Amino acid sequence: MRDATLAREHFAMKDVSVSFGVLIAFVLPGFVVLWAASYSSPTILAWFELKESVNGFLFASLASLALGVFISGVRWVIFDRIINPCVGLDRPDISFGAITKTEQGMRALNLTTEEHYRYYQFYSNTAVAVLIAYTARAYHFGFFENPSRLTGPEVLGFIMFAIAEGTLYASAYDALKKHDGDLAQLNSTYGDGK
Secondary structure, eight states: OHHHHHHHHHHHHHHHHHHHHHIIIIIHHHHHHHHHHTTTOHHHHHHHSTTSOHHHHHHHHHHHHHHHHHHHHHHIIIIIIIIHHHTTOOOOOOOHHHHTTSHHHHHHHHHHIIIIIHHHHHHHHHHHHHHHHHHHHHHHTTTTTOGGGOOHHHHHHHHHHHHHHHHHHHHHHHHHHHHHHHHHHHHHHTSOOO
């Protein structure tokens, strides 16, 4: 009886952890881009207004998830293929097949994925989403056509945007370094030790 209870608790915790990982890695960055799209779409803007029904909430949730997955692909190109190699963040050569052969290795891999890689995805996906949102806002208010509209508050907004982007990148870099360190440790423990 106790084993069955522990198993249920383990799987319930795993489901919560995975759900939280998906929420922060995909849904929240997708929500930022969806909010940016509301500048040019009255339909999307209505999803954000409190008078909208459950349908609006459902559409906004699904659209946020879909946009988040798309942003993750953009992030893969920008961060994983361009920026990270340029700053010397090389990914370790990992034998995932060897690590996942044991239950203990699989649990350790899932743990480091949820503890570090999901946060890397959140920080880097959000950096892409904030860039898209800031660009959409600047376009909506005509800052590209008429830069003289950039007044004190807008300049301050740009400075805050630049600080946010720098913070998100530094956080993403740190989370990925930790994840890669854990992967290297797992590879030496459970993998072929490359």
